[in-house]
Amino acid sequence: MTAHRLLLVEDDARLASMVSDYLGEAGFRTTRAATGAAAMQLVASESFDAMILDLMLPDADGLDLCRSLRARSDIPVLMLTARGDPLDRVVGLELGADDYLPKPFEPRELLARLRAILRRRSAPDSGQVLRFGRLEIDRGAREVRLDGQRRSITAHQFALLVALAERAGRVLSRDALMDLTRGAELEDFDRSIDVHISRVRAAIEDDPKHPRRILTLRGAGYVFAKEQDR
């Protein structure tokens, strides 16, 4: 496999050189552009697999750049911005950025997100995939992936996970969960829902003892976290 070619648009020369060194070690070939104009020129003349775009550039707003870029190219864009402006994220994603990473970021996180958008681009989905940070729930293939790695769960547990994930941010009682999954599979129905939940947790949580994705609410039920991996 040939190395991915990246375009890094960042006006801070020192940071840009550090990032490109870091990404170079990870096997990426990085071209740097310090201005929006230079970036547009490079996009027009060469081909890149992905673009890392800083929100604030001396000659252009990253959001404007992203908008005009989208008009002519479908190159995956990872946007870098200073955290604290919650609106930027929404607007950035609406304008066609594939993901968003707030500064100061962990270098490893940059790498993980970059790989995620490259992987996503090489295997385009048909709206069947629910994405929550590093977690992907593929309703088409009926499989769940964490960091691109397939995690094995039973069909019933998958149905349970989908029922929760499709209603992320809402509290679901045990009864509601039973109703939502009853039609799907009738295996192991005598076992309590809590057991299934703990199996799902074992598959998708980083630390099943301290769940961050499927949360228990004493006396109320379960909730699937809307915001993950921040």
Place this chain on the structure above:
Amino acid sequence: MRRLHRRLYLAIIGALLAFLVCTAFVWHAAAEPLSAMWGVETATRMSAAMLENPRDAAQEQEIVTTLARQVHGDVGLFGADGTALRYDGRPFEFTAEHRGQSGWHFRQGAVFGERLSDGRMLAVHPRLRYLLHGLHVLLILTSVAAVLALLTYPIARGITARLARLRESVQKFGGGDLTARVAIEGRDEVAALATSFNESASRVEQLVRANQQLLANCSHELRTPLTRMRLAIERGAEDGEANAELRRNITELDALIGELLLTSRLDAAKRPERMESIDLLALAAEEAAYFDREVSGSPVSVAGDPLLLRRLVRNLVENARVHAGGASEIRVGSTGQGAELVVEDTGPGIAAEDRDRIFEPFYRRPGAQPGSGTGLGLSIVRQIARLHGGEVTHEPRDGGGSRFIVRLPRV
């Protein structure tokens, strides 16, 4: 420019002139018959005086005829019993009531009677067409005033309607809509005021935007070196104690920059930028999970900005972690008025006199570790609660520690 005062001035002068002219006209119209009436009285009294002396019938008839010619009317000399003795012109009503006393009688047409000392009465019925009462005069002047009032109303309305629209825009601007401007109508002082308002509004809007831009730039400029530091640590040598300390400091600096930016944005905001229906229990559970805390209670919906409400919960739980070794209980529930979020800890608690001050920016409790927290956490909690039409309060927890209560209005 500056035509409004001229318009007002002209309107007042015009109204006064119109009233003056009308009054003069009415007065003139009223004055003519009045003077005629005085003439009638004088002529009648003179004729009556002549009739006091004993004269023969022909002489009396001549006096009566002369008087009738002088006053352009009908004249009659009546005996004390009411019989007409001498007469000129057409007969007219002269009843017993009329005969009672001298003076004008208006019961059936105007009749002026003058009593002679021997009981006879000389009566005159002048054929005057315009006889104005005081009541008529009053009526006419009142209608003139009413017509003038009607004519001047649109002028006044034209001025105040534009002022009302101006006021509306100023209120909108004051309410946080920095893009509110006034349509400029006309070329007078009100228009000049509207222009000045628009210019000031543009200036304020520009300043606010510049301020926000400056903060965003600051945030960006400060965070770029932080990112470089992080990268440098990552690529540096072994993961030692010093590296961990550096990492912690970077995280703290990052948090402080973020909170500074957020607090200034919240200062400027009048309402949340996004409004969604949010399950507060689920949201609190998600945030609490990052602190390995569970939430109890019942689901309750509130309308709000999800990112800000997350921050509110996070700051309260973080506050408990920094100052009290972690939250001991987090509850969500509904009250009569709306939703309630309670965060309790079993820490040292807060003295009564400091209870209000803990929500002030950069306030540090006595004895708090320097460098613990950003000093903005609780102040941001209050800003977010108030932005959503709610409030945050603190009270001592039974058995020691603190209880923070956030109340938010129902959807």
